Amino acid sequence: MKDIVHDAARRARDAASVLALATRAQKDAALLAAADALVGATDRIVEANTADVEAARADGTPENVIDRLLLDADRVAAFAQGVRDVAALPDPIGEVVRGSTLPNGLRLQQVRVPMGVIGMIYEGRPNVTADAAAICLKAGSASLLRGSRSAQRSNLVIVDAMRDAIASSGLPADLVQAIPADDRSSVTHLMRARGLVDLVIPRGGAGLIRTVVEESTVPVIETGTGNVHVYVDAAADLDMALDIVLNAKTQRTSVCNAAESLLVHAAVAEEFLPRVTAALLDAGVTVHGDDRFQAVDGAVTTATEEDWEVEYLSMDIAARVVDSLDDAVAHIRRWSSGHTEAIVTADLDAARRFTLGVDSAAVMVNASTRFTDGGEFGFGAEIGISTQKLHARGPMGLPEMTTTTYVVTGEGHVR
Template sequence: MVSLRKEFFIMSIVRELARQAKEASRQLATLTTADKNSALLKVAQQLLADKDSILYANQEDLARGKQAGLSPALLDRLALNAARIDDMVEGVKQVAALPDPVGEITESWQRPNGLLIDKVRVPMGVIGMVYEARPNVTVDTCALCLKAGSAVLLRGSSSALNSNRALVNSIKKGLAGTAVPVAAVQFIDTEDRSAVDEMLRLNGLLDLVIPRGGAGLIKRVVETATVPVIETGVGNCHVYVDKDADPAMALEIILNAKCQRYGVCNAAETLLVHRNIAAAWLPEALQALRQRGVEIRGCPAVLELQPDVKLADRDDWSTEFLAPVLAVKIVATLEEALAHIQTYGTGHSESIVTNNQETASRFLKLVDAAAVYHNASTRFTDGFQYGFGAEIGISTQKLHARGPMGLRELTSYKYVVRGTGQVRS
């Protein structure tokens, strides 16, 4: 009975937060670009002013995470420092500086009967965000949703509860006194998992839910939600070093793609190497990776070159490690590399390193992923790096939004039709 009462109480709280967000979204949708930009700049100022308190809250989360045995990769995703807060603030400022998509006429035409039809971008309404670990998602999500004219309902992971609470408090303080209603940002401040289930069924209050995290979270949201979902996918990303690759360039790219930051979805998890270049290039590359603490798991052909490497099993090819672990496979042809990516890739980010333009063109055309790269690291699949200011997630779907989701992907559209008295016969 106590459990049922608690669950009912949580359901009521979550529904009330969503109701407040829905009401605020109606006011938010009427605001000018200047109103929204001014509010975002106030939020940026407040985040800087509250830096010490945010870092203190984050230290509490890190201490709890270490006690709970979180992996180094997860702790890295959770951790904030002064530089990361500065990056979040810069992201908010960049979002404020971006063109406002709301009200943009994307298409316009006139029918033979004289009707004028405009296709116009409009806010989504209320966007729900379910996410794990990374506190920066709190700030990025709020900035993008507010600029795109939508209210937001946030539910972060329990591991980042103190950090997210501090960030939301700072955001709300920044919004106070601006044209943007404070109620446009709502935070589900509980560790109880039933809150997520209630959130995912708020039809009529939530217009969209976006999950951002590991495969388990995304699967749960997709299978449980009755409101529309944009699925952000896990990142089992590959770098393919072709026989015509520049060796030095290839080394720099794989070191960056794997080692620049381990616990992110656009980090490389598998290295594919053409057999014609493997003997000359791979030993040095593996040595450089190992010097950076990366564990190598290779196919039998890799073990012939490096007998002390751990033999990769089938699961290694399909795993998003989010850790200093890299699966390595030697392939005979471009087609074998493409087949491997098609089998094990998650449609996130894939890269080829080659000086052969014909080979590169074939790779870019045939690889089915949200982002494909030629002679560049997969780590660039990021809204900030793409010039979006920030991102709310990276969609691996093909409907509506794909790749880093910025402002335009957070809007819908409606048709505005103007007539002079036309009626249908």
């Protein structure tokens, strides 16, 4: 398996060195051809997917996981359109990030260039295959796609369709390669292929991400886990706070930018706690509260430290009264996964202190945490949301999939 993965990585490097010299027009033509090929292969994709779904059902996979795996003609058309949308985005390659003429006359330019070879390790949804391949190609890189074993048949048909289209457009098919998902060792070899692979991005559950982060020797961007907080300040508009809490918690619960914890300033607790507790319970949310919340309604269960830490991804919320903004910040610094926090306040200085005090990829002031998203931010395409501080933080679009090089031009300058 090591040879298979390393050979794929070497072919990817060679393909990437060709792509480094390609124009935007060539890349866009390849992407549009790939989108057409995906639509053309709809029947084959759905057929392979049916086999994946049947095997997953036979293994006793729960229906919510089956739903993520499932493809139909509409879903294929949607990710084919996603590939077209990536083609329509500006090319990040060649952007001059900064530049100046040095005192000695040397012209210095920092230019955006391709990353090279990007490994994606992901679970479940086969649409990630087409998304990731398209984003990497547009950003000038070859992709090594290691999806889940359960989606392997679907992924292979998607990759084959894209490879054929890319080759027919004149670029190397090896810009997009599937890594065998038969056994776990392919993940290990991919994330330890330092020197052959430039970047690995894990997308999936907390266990997968932790494994990759701890065992990879290839640089990793950590994505996803969101223990997201909403803090209702002493100076909050409480109607607005109620809207934001309900939206952040209930609009969609399975996503990383959904709220998992609610902190309420003591000064507004007497007025706000009954309202927010009733509204959450009415909406079907289980409230895991401290003693102040429990005193409001007998249906509130007791919160433990585990509730402060957990990412529920379900209709549950942890809830606590804090004595000050500083206490809210301290709670968040202690328990947050660093994804998104929100403050509801009319007080400008409270907003400033909260924004500077928490240490997360995104801070919402008087807005729902659900806005932390590449699409909402206008990036056009998103390959994940980084919760680490190195390289990229928050939603990642095309520029985050590139690196830079310094180009220095002189007329025989020596030191």
